[in-house]
Amino acid sequence: MASVTFRNVYKRFGDVTAVNNLNIDVADKEFLVLVGPSGCGKTTALRCLAGLEEISDGEILIGDRVVNDVAPKDRDIAMVFQSYALYPHLSVYDNMAFGLKLRKVPKEEIKRRVNEAADILGIRDLLDRKPRQLSGGQRQRVAVGRAIVREPKVFLFDEPLSNLDAKLRVAMRAEISKLHQRLQTTFIYVTHDQIEAMTMATRIAVINKGVLQQLDTPQNLYDKPNNLFVAGFIGSPAMNFFAGKLRKDGGKLLVDTGDFVVPIPASRAKPYESHAGKDIIFGIRPENIHDADFIPPNIDAEKVSVKVDVTELMGNEIFLYLVSGKNTFVSRVDPRSKLRVGQQAQVAFDMDSFHIFDAATEEAIR
Amino acid sequence: MPSISQTFDSLRSSQKFQKRFSIAIRLVIAVILIVFSIFPVLWIVSASFDPSQSLATQTSLIPSNASLQNYQRLFSKDPNYKFGDLVFEKWIWNSVKISGISTILSLMITTMAAYAFSRMRFKGRVTMLKGILLIQVFPNLLALVAIYVLIFQTGEIIPRLGLNTHAGLIMVYLGGSMGMNIWLMKGFLDTIPRDIDESGMVDGASHWQIFWNLILPLLRPILVVIGILSFIGTYGDFILARILLNDVNQYTLMVGLQIFTSGQFDQKWGVFAAGALIGALPIMIIYLALQDQIVGGLTQGAVKG
Ligand SMILES: Nc1ncnc2c1ncn2[C@@H]1O[C@H](COP(=O)(O)OP(=O)(O)OP(=O)(O)O)[C@@H](O)[C@H]1O
Numbered sequence: 001m002a003s004v005t006f007r008n009v010y011k012r013f014g015d016v017t018a019v020n021n022l023n024i025d026v027a028d029k030e031f032l033v034l035v036g037p038s039g040c041g042k043t044t045a046l047r048c049l050a051g052l053e054e055i056s057d058g059e060i061l062i063g064d065r066v067v068n069d070v071a072p073k074d075r076d077i078a079m080v081f082q083s084y085a086l087y088p089h090l091s092v093y094d095n096m097a098f099g100l101k102l103r104k105v106p107k108e109e110i111k112r113r114v115n116e117a118a119d120i121l122g123i124r125d126l127l128d129r130k131p132r133q134l135s136g137g138q139r140q141r142v143a144v145g146r147a148i149v150r151e152p153k154v155f156l157f158d159e160p161l162s163n164l165d166a167k168l169r170v171a172m173r174a175e176i177s178k179l180h181q182r183l184q185t186t187f188i189y190v191t192h193d194q195i196e197a198m199t200m201a202t203r204i205a206v207i208n209k210g211v212l213q214q215l216d217t218p219q220n221l222y223d224k225p226n227n228l229f230v231a232g233f234i235g236s237p238a239m240n241f242f243a244g245k246l247r248k249d250g251g252k253l254l255v256d257t258g259d260f261v262v263p264i265p266a267s268r269a270k271p272y273e274s275h276a277g278k279d280i281i282f283g284i285r286p287e288n289i290h291d292a293d294f295i296p297p298n299i300d301a302e303k304v305s306v307k308v309d310v311t312e313l314m315g316n317e318i319f320l321y322l323v324s325g326k327n328t329f330v331s332r333v334d335p336r337s338k339l340r341v342g343q344q345a346q347v348a349f350d351m352d353s354f355h356i357f358d359a360a361t362e363e364a365i366r
Numbered sequence: 367m368p369s370i371s372q373t374f375d376s377l378r379s380s381q382k383f384q385k386r387f388s389i390a391i392r393l394v395i396a397v398i399l400i401v402f403s404i405f406p407v408l409w410i411v412s413a414s415f416d417p418s419q420s421l422a423t424q425t426s427l428i429p430s431n432a433s434l435q436n437y438q439r440l441f442s443k444d445p446n447y448k449f450g451d452l453v454f455e456k457w458i459w460n461s462v463k464i465s466g467i468s469t470i471l472s473l474m475i476t477t478m479a480a481y482a483f484s485r486m487r488f489k490g491r492v493t494m495l496k497g498i499l500l501i502q503v504f505p506n507l508l509a510l511v512a513i514y515v516l517i518f519q520t521g522e523i524i525p526r527l528g529l530n531t532h533a534g535l536i537m538v539y540l541g542g543s544m545g546m547n548i549w550l551m552k553g554f555l556d557t558i559p560r561d562i563d564e565s566g567m568v569d570g571a572s573h574w575q576i577f578w579n580l581i582l583p584l585l586r587p588i589l590v591v592i593g594i595l596s597f598i599g600t601y602g603d604f605i606l607a608r609i610l611l612n613d614v615n616q617y618t619l620m621v622g623l624q625i626f627t628s629g630q631f632d633q634k635w636g637v638f639a640a641g642a643l644i645g646a647l648p649i650m651i652i653y654l655a656l657q658d659q660i661v662g663g664l665t666q667g668a669v670k671g
């Protein structure tokens with residue numbers, strides 16, 4: 001068990017900087033998820049930690065030890081690859097035992113550990129099979145099993161669920177979370193799927209173009225995104241953004257999008273005072289836009305006129321795609337809503353839960 | 367409307383006819399090809415049982431006075447017959463030994479070189495790969511004189527690698543077969559995902575352990591193919607062996623057999639045919655034993671999904 005530290009880590013491939021000044025402290029026993037869009041450098045960061053890529057600059061520590069020059073096999077880590085990378089000619093048992101055999105662990109001990117891992121993962125019946133005789137989900141378990149038996153200090157996962165179908169992915173998500181609880185070891189997990197990140201992580205590192213955007217708990221990322229990228233990346237459907245201006249009108253601060261104007265409640269106005277007159281981006285999540293007929297009690301609702309463009313009935317909720325002038329946006333409303341396509345209607349913005357970003361820097365204004 | 371249905375019918379029957387016709391054509395072509403390739407074999411078989419020793423007198427495929435005489439002569443079991451220093455068994459053994467050793471050595475070198483070319487990044491890698499290919503472009507024949515001189519001079523320093531030694535011949539074969547095989551093998555290795563190497567690396571394996579425990583087992587199909595090609599190639603080689611070996615006891619089968627055809631008025635075609643047939647046995651045995659793997663190696667990649 002160990003902590004992991006990235007200290008000013010850079011990784012360049014020619015003139016591509018895949019990892020750009022990465023600083024992350026992962027506590028012992030933490031479940032850290034690296035998330036970001038495709039090509040943002042998540043895998044590269046993980047491979048640097050595994051020792052499969054040499055870093056161009058900076059330091060990586062596992063525990064208190066700088067591992068820059070330590071070979072992968074001596075880093076005491078285990079990695080689950082996106083492709084699983086099972087050894088095709090070895091049985092499931094031998095796949096799992098391979099690392100232990102290399103380390104000259106006694107036969108009895110190997111057997112005990114493999115069987116134990118197989119029991120945890122429910123693959124006891126598959127031990128004699130070859131990888132090609134397994135389904136995708138079973139291969140995935142074997143790959144995880146191969147990592148478990150090694151009892152490493154740190155587990156690394158590179159998009160282990162991306163080859164599974166939607167249902168299995170949800171099930172495996174829960175299993176990996178359980179595994180983390182059970183093993184009490186540091187997990188570092190790479191995914192491009194923000195839902196996976198939100199559901200499993202103790203903390204999430206959002207990365208874009210090689211640069212760490214924000215490192216925080218799932219709830220904080222959701223409630224207090226640092227910048228426009230994080231705000232748009234975390235949450236599904238994504239946050240709605242409106243380009244506009246902050247305007248001061250008789251002591252009240254207003255957000256003017258050109259199509260509609262909403263006032264900022266006095267209680268929240270303070271951080272924005274200094275930005276009056278500037279270009280901003282106003283952000284609000286779909287679930288904070290309500291059908292005007294079903295406004296929850298005790299919120300600071302601000303009505304806006306819209307036209308309903310598309311409706312998606314999800315059963316327990318309805319997604320409305322709304323148009324207001326040049327802006328289109330999504331709201332997630334009460335299933336009792338009677339709003340239908342083509343209708344002119346009123347929706348209510350919950351002015352307790354909005355976000356404002358500086359249009360120039362894209363940083364959140366707080 | 368009868369006219370339409372009639373045209374339709376005739377069209378259908380003509381399609382049927384076309385189909386049959388094309389099958390017939392294919393059959394004819396196949397038969398011609400088979401006859402074409404099997405005829406020399408049949409002729410050799412026939413000649414080996416024909417004691418008359420002459421090409422001219424052999425007029426039918428089934429010799430009128432068939433006997434095992436040629437085979438007896440080949441193994442010096444015919445008391446009425448003497449043909450110089452005939453050591454047929456020795457030649458076969460020499461051929462099998464030389465081909466076997468050079469095949470195994472060449473597989474080892476090829477595989478390791480291809481692994482390095484496929485998996486490691488070093489300076490001059492691409493240049494070397496292209497160089498290997500370029501050298502292959504020149505026919506071996508061009509280098510005959512050079513090879514002769516090379517082996518001759520090597521022999522001055524290390525006699526065991528010189529002229530008239532099997533080791534020297536094996537060295538020459540090794541150099542000749544390597545280029546193409548390295549490319550073939552590298553192509554196959556490139557289809558094995560690097561993830562497997564990396565997974566092994568994280569699991570704690572050294573480069574050698576990865577090569578030996580994880581990659582080599584996956585190479586079996588291509589090893590079989592390259593091994594057989596290389597064995598057949600060296601087993602069937604005449605010109606290099608003829609030039610480098612000059613003692614009848616050192617001869618390979620191909621060089622030895624040639625003795626039977628070389629005397630101007632004294633050719634022994636029947637014995638030659640018998641020798642050629644027996645000489646083909648090792649190759650046939652290997653081929654039959656590894657048949658499935660050859661097809662597999664030529665058609666499938668390393669890692670099935
Ligand atoms: N070996 C390499 N040589 C050159 N460029 C590379 C190499 N590996 C990665 N890159 C580049 O580095 C950047 C980050 O790649 P990386 O694989 O880390 O992305 P990722 O975040 O894992 O994306 P994905 O979600 O698609 O897997 C990409 O622009 C990629 O093209």
Ligand SMILES: [Mg+2]
Pocket residue numbers: 042043044159
């Ligand atoms: Mg990746």
